[in-house]
Amino acid sequence: MKCKILHEARGHMRVHLVCGRMTLKEADVLEYYLRAVDGVKEVKVYDRTQDAVIVYQNDRTSLIRALATFSFAKAESMELVPDHTARALNREFEDKLVFTVLRRAMAKMFFPAPIRMMLAIIRSAKYIKEGVKALLHGHLSVAVLDATAVTVSLVRGDFDTAGSVMFMLRLGEILEEWTHKKSVADLAGAMSLNVDKVWLKTNGTEVLMPIGDIQAGDRIVVRTGNMIPLDGKVVEGEALVNQASMTGESLPVQKSVGSYVYAGTVAEEGECVICVEKAMGGGRYDRIVHMIEESEKLKSTAEDKASRLADKLVPYTLGGTALTYLLTRNVTKMLAVLMVDFSCALKLSMPIAVLSAMRESSAHHISVKGGRFMEAVANADTIVFDKTGTLTYATPRVAMIETFGDREESEMLRLAACLEEHYPHSMANAVVAEAKDRGLSHEEYHSRVEYVVAHGISSTVEGKKVIIGSAHFVFEDEGCVIPEGEEAKFNALPAEYSHLYLCISGVLAAVICISDPLRKEAKDAICALHACGIKKVVMMTGDNRKTAEAVAAEVGVDEFYAEVLPEDKANFIRREKEMGRTVIMVGDGVNDSPALSEASVGVAINTGAAIAREIADITVAAGDLYELVTLRQLSTALMARIHRNYRFIVGFNLMLILIGVGGIIQPTTSALLHNMSTLGISLKSMTDLLPKKAEEE
Structure with missing residues (x-):
């Protein structure tokens, strides 16, 4: 395909594809095609302008050759693009934001007052309906406060203020939904299957085959610790299967002949032969998304606290509104209290902060299954390491x-x-x-x-x-x-x-x-963990005492235990928790699974056993133990951001109420400042927690 180089600097190139209109799918095809080119470090494709910005290193020859031979049909046949990308999701919410802002601007500039009044009344129906519904169910929630603010403005004939309030609420809804869906999509992608080959049973023997060659009707063998890669029925043997990723069940389920098994679940114990029914995994991604959206794991204690506090403050806001009117008989001052509430910002900014932190973690090759686990990492004072494949390289x-x-x-x-x-x-x-x-x-x-x-x-x-x-x-x-x-x-x-x-x-x-050589960064990483506030670092291994003692002395752990069994690791963690400690367990093997389950937060190495990854709350890449330090830094920075948000929301909104009741500013101004501060703190909560310098280090 014909391309034109628009700009080029050392290691950086912007090219334009002469292809007319580019669809979102074609933009993904081009992006993933260029990412697969040797030497390319980063690619950003802009479908609206048909441009691609490429960051590369070393020789540009292979990049020029790849661009010269590129065609959408050829690149698409290479099947480089994942089933789910963020491009379509981002475009959907970008368009929603732009449309909402433009619609508001057009109405303000071109619509006469009677039409704006009608639009305000029509749009208010949604908020009034939600408020009434909450009251009928006996809940004094934020929906009641929103409905009251909108209704009072309409009753007073202040349709512009009502429109402004609804506009800001709509922007908040879009941003919250966008951040939530993006974080869920990133998390689901991180939890997707990582199985390249399976054991195919044919003619009484087992043959290791690429998963792409498996067809419906084939029989595959799954043993203890293995992930079930495809949907199907058990035709031989039996196994206890961990289905937590699909159903949220905490206990493994026995599967025998005739039982149905799902891709992505893990054989915790036993062995079975599965007759494949769905060669493509049967919609595991969609099931994961549904499970995450329904799961309480997404909520940290801080989020729960914010949500409860938000609803608890609603009666006080309503009471303050009524009291102000009784004391002053001034509707304007009454509205000054009603137009400002604490709950909107609390409910919006806290989940966004947590979900954005989870998304940022994925950029550091850290997959977090829920906000509460980052909170546990931030509060942890003890970390337990398995030795083999964790403190040592995963390739002995x-x-x-x-x-x-x-x-x-x-x-x-x-x-x-x-x-x-x-x-x-x-x-x-x-x-x-x-x-x-x-x-x-x-x-x-x-x-x-x-x-x-x-x-x-x-x-x-x-x-x-x-x-x-x-x-x-x-x-x-x-x-x-x-x-x-x-x-x-x-x-x-x-x-x-x-x-x-x-x-x-x-x-x-x-x-x-x-x-089993020690990781070169192990000693420095443990030092850094101590510096981050981890008081106790423990190593546990099934190896002999002499080997364990040598490794422990070299890496600088506080305690070590040798020749331990899986139940010994779990029992140790249980005792530590009973003493009031918050414990992180880091492991990669089948034998680490009981300890990962018992810990306050379990961290698995992503190249380890499937059952360890499945049970763990957090998964990190195998390349560098410093990712654990990054995880700790992200988690502590998240909790610091949440506490700052609390202080700002309470302080700023209290100030708005006081100066509004004092008659210094009008209710319209109070509403604008309140909603702008809510939007601002939400946008701030979406930014990266770690500064550039920390990321590079």
Whole structure:
């Protein structure tokens, strides 16, 4: 397609597409196409002018080539655009705002007084109806106050004031709805599926397949800790499924043969084969949006407090209005009280502040499932870290393999990889990756695989029982033994590595030593968390004490616990909460799920197990632990903004009431200043919490 470069500076280019009118869908296609070009950092497409502003780095050659070969049909076939983008939503509310302002301006400038009067009466019906409805239900709410203000203005014949009040209320409604829907859409997108491949059961074997190749009628296998990627019916096995993301149920639901399962839910325990019915996931996004909109999780304590306070203040405002009239017999002074209320700003600015903070979090690769969790992070004084995949990198590697009983190293690795590839954990991934690097093929040749949370895996190979997992699992639970005469070799295993024990027929066959390097930023991030007001940083791990002690000393945690089970982590957090502490739990594995549920706020790493992401209240990207510091800063800044909003709303509106009753300003002016302050504080609440300098750091 023909393009023209309108402006170019170093690393920055503005181009114009000669394509006539550009639709919203075409603008999204162009934007996501350019984002996929190597070296492109940021893209903004303006559909009205058919322009694109591109920020890029390094060589511009690939960008010019991509623009020269671009066509909407070709780019659309690449399927780069998500099912839901914010462009259409933003345009809808931009148009609503512009239309509302223009309509008001046109009426003021061109309509004669009788027509403005009729319009005011017609538009007032909505507010009067809502006020009457609230009274009939026994509620003295903000709707009653709005209806009273509008009605008194109409009765006095002050139609301009009535129109101004309704205009400001309408602007507030549009901004609140826009911010809420945008935040919900961002949150729903962050909660969307992140499943690339699934296990397809065909001809009695399992094959790892891209999810895009799965068709209705195919059978897929889902095991403990896995997310169910597609809608369908269970045809084999049974599992306990966590459906919180779909239904809000706190307890897992048992699914057996004939039960229907939904995309996005998670197998908490068990294994099942699902016959796929809807290859595209069956509208999971829409179900998430509905769940979020209905969920009380969106409301923080501060929001609830603001909402309750707003309604509680309504009777006082009405009482003050009546008292002013009784004392002064002056309708103008009475209206000065009625035209100014605290509740409108309280109810509008607080939810906007919280939802905007959640939206800003997503820009920092942090997905927050509700405002109350940011409040909990702001109030937290204790943080508990799982070690593997959290304080250490999510991509550990196999450092060495020690075999026993004259077993062959490559064969033991091949067997271990065959078992481990079924379960999402960083150490399992390391085993699979090592086998791949060595060119070891490990097609399925075992029978049913069973996973024991936080312990290991059990299966049968060529009639022999094979298990792989922790020392506690293989030696204590399963009673496996070390081959006679090889105890010295076992005792000499290097303590600096994490160990996976592979046993065949109850005898140790190999120990896979995993190098789990510490994140380079871990020590500084923990230091920064302490500086942000976290008093107690704890590390808990299932690893041996020597390894845990070395890591704890290096990163600078206040306490550490080694060789712990999932229930130990949860019990520790429960005890901390009973002592009055607010606890953050950070983890990434299936074994972290009980602790994530028990914590005041659970934080999962987004590359971890699906069940951990599902149960967690907040998800952060795996790239940098400093995102936890950013989360703390955002949360504390949010609470500071909410408290500032409280002080401003009460102080400013009280001042307006006093000077109005004193006759210094007219009720019309009071209404204008009140509504302008409400709009102003709402717009301020939509701005970013962190300054540019903090973002760059």
